[in-house]
Amino acid sequence: MKSAQNILRATFGYDNFRPPQDQIIDTVINGGDALVLMPTGGGKSLCYQIPALARPGCAVVISPLIALMQDQVSALRQLGVSAAFLNSTLPPDQAMQVEEDLVQGKLDLLYIAPERLNQQRCLALLERAPIALFAIDEAHCVSQWGHDFRADYLQLSLLHERFPQIPRIALTATADERTRAEIIQRLNLEEARQFIAGFDRPNIRYRISLKHNARQQLLRFLKEEHPEDAGIVYCLSRKKVEDTAFWLQEQGFKALPYHAGLDASIRADYQSRFLREDKVIMVATIAFGMGIDKPDVRFVAHLDMPKTVEAYYQETGRAGRDGEPANAWMVYGLQDVIKLRQMLDNSEGSEEHKRAEQHRLNAMLGLCEITSCRRQSLLAYFGEGLSEPCGNCDTCLEPVDTWDGTEAARKALSAVYRTGQRFGVNHLIDVLRGSEGERIYQYDHHQLPTYGVGKDLDNNQWRSVFRQLVARGYLSVDLERFGALKLEEQCRPLLKGEEQIDLRRDVKQKSAKRTTRTS
Ligand code: ADP
Ligand code: ZN
DSSP, rough: OOHHHHHHHHTTOSSSSOOTHHHHHHHHTOOEEEEEOTTSSOOOOHHHHHHHHHHHEEEEOOOOOOHHHHHHHHHHHHOOEEEEEEESSOOOHHHHHHHHHHHHHHHSSEEEEEHTTTTHHHHHHHHHHHHHHHHHSSSSOOOOSSSOOOOHHHHHHHHHOOTSSSSSEEEEEEOOHHHHHHHHHTOTTTOOEEEEOOOOOOOOEEOOOOOOSSSHHHHHHHHHHHHTTTTEEESSSSHHHHHHHHHHHTOOOEEEOOTTTTTTTHHHHHHHHHHEEEEEEEEEESSOOOOOOTTOOEEEESSSEEEEEHHHHHHHHHHHHTTOOEEEEEEEEEEHHHHHHHHHHHHHSSSHHHHHHHHHHHHHHHHHHSSHHHHHHHHHHHTOOOOOSSSSSSSHHHHEEEEEEEHHHHHHHHHHHHHSSOHHHHHHHHHHHTTTOOHHHHHGGGGGGGTTTTTTHHHHHHHHHHHHHTTTEEEETTTTSSSEEEGGGGHHHHTTTTOOOOOOOOOHHHGGGGOOOOO
8 A cells, every 4th residue: 555645745746744634644544434624725635535545446525516526537637546427417428437447446536426326326336346435525515504405415324334344534614513513423423533624824813893983994904004905895785885895996995896786797807807906905795705716815804794603714714815914804793793683584494594593693793702812712613723822813912801891781681671671772871871862751761770870881881781791692682673682591690690790891993003013
């Protein structure tokens, strides 16, 4: 058997493995199962391609991306590897040839679409052939929680039943803990070694701050740090994309809008300008970015909070592909959460699916609100550890101040309760601060015991308290009542005086400037 290191050099022309590629490859070569979680571009393919060449027999790769199979096979053939694919695009005579080559042991790698693999005929064929391993690419497709669910993937548990001796390696770039657990369970990978790595993008500086006046904050960020750079500004809605792009143009930036509502030819044109010209800022919805490979994107800015940590990671990951310093900058506020919940609520899908999405949204909110290193938290989300704080995120560069918010939180919760859980943040703050507004008298809220007990904090400070209570799940936003806040079970100990709560002291705009010393 040729060594993995030899194959890496002789066949693929690389000198070194990117850890933990070597460990993964070792595991599979020695007949063990592996679950690999690595971001796109991390180098997953080698993890099964090298064992395919090192072990006797043919490696069977299950991939849902039929369009990519041909490319992968051509690339491998150019390296002198005997590779083929079987999917519906292949004419019958060619498919027969591939099957014959497989049985005769002439193939090193065979790519198969999952629906084909599930046919009895195909399984019988595999039983007559020498098989080196099974690689299950895009393994998250087995998860019913996810967006990419494919019923055909469920049948892949067959592989373990019919071929118990043959090692399996499952690979994916996107899987939170829950999806990972589902992959393991559905594919019978309980014995598999898990490898999670490569998510860290050390050159990206993560910064998340509170939205005051998003446009002005963005303008300052661009002027101070990226006056001449290419970057992407993400917004939630098409209208906001257009408004923001237009406004940036007025400010003298070369900004272009991009969203799915624009004509395909315009989109193609703007995209190629972004790739070719200097200093273009793409203002875009999430429709932009897939497959865009521009190495010198110096910043990714979010004017709205993404729905999930995965989305945040993927979108910010478009910055700094060249390894040079880059900024991932974001402003967010309670309004973002309300809007996203609204979208979620109005979306299609089962209750269970919505709950899963809610869970993901909360994790994103958690990332915004944490007071410790953002990178540690981000990597932990993917299951990858980082032993020390990174030193290259806002919370590392400018440690967050916290304060004992127990009493303020109790007052806030009590205001919610006493007003019948029917009012939004603004009104609640009016109650707490003892406002003389019309609506206060209209509802007799000046009679409440909570009326005016919160004069010690100003409007912004109260907003911050409410936002953090929502972020931590003490309060929820009732969308049927236009953003009214409701108490959640979790707030009980706090209300009863059995719990203390430390809150984040929001950085004022003035001191925010100190974090912008790079570039
Ligand atoms: P993924 O499937 O995880 O998205 P790929 O397997 O396509 O990623 O690898 C991404 C790129 O990295 C490819 O160009 C690949 O050749 C390259 N690559 C992978 N491993 C190594 C390595 N050990 N040394 C150098 N380049 C590598
Ligand atoms: Zn950090």
